[in-house]
Amino acid sequence: MYIEVDNRKNRICIRKAMAEKYNQDCIIKRTKQGSGSIGIWCCMSYYGIGIHCIFDGRLNATRYIEILNNNLIESMQKLRQNQPFIFQQDNAPCHRAKKVVEWFADQKIECLKWPANSPD
Template sequence: MTSEKYNEECIIKRTKQGSGSIGIWCCMSNYGLGIFSIFDGRLYSHKYVDILGNNLLLSMDLLRQEKPFIFQQDNARCHRAKLVKDWFQEQNIEVLAWPANRLDLNCIENFWSWLDKEIAK
């Protein structure tokens, strides 16, 4: 009915795509999940190095993961930045070479699928 057009009980609030975003960074090993970090907006190389510095090494200690270990990440632009590559080299962390467009091999994709379904509930 026209009289219900602006009635709060009849309105389904929605957010248009692209109106904002948050990101979640986390690591995992066979011992479990590490510390996670939530950040606003897009991830760029400086922010990524800060997240790694504040979370990765401590997570590896908590997960009883001793160096040397091989870190896996995808080919996101911020992951390929020279600043990020230099950080891994300075920390003596080997990064797994990752083929382009092979997200189906990334174990985190199963987690994102589960999380999407849980949020949709």
């Protein structure tokens, strides 16, 4: 999940009189390039919430594998309770990368098949 600090995609319209042109109540301060975003990775199961990880920047396959190595394995041990499970993730490009698919196969972790155009 990504959280944007300054979302510039939405427009805000303000109606004001000419005399209010530079009134501080009518001005919304913005950053030119946006102020960035942070990412949060976490897992959960019927048994509870696993370890979470907060990261900045874009998520690529290499970084995703690093997050999985540092958080998923330990979370599985915490949440698994000796029950079989299927790991669920969406079709984000970093989740479908060849080396990520290979990582799951090497770890013997079954992933839920996710349709390409899921309504979720």
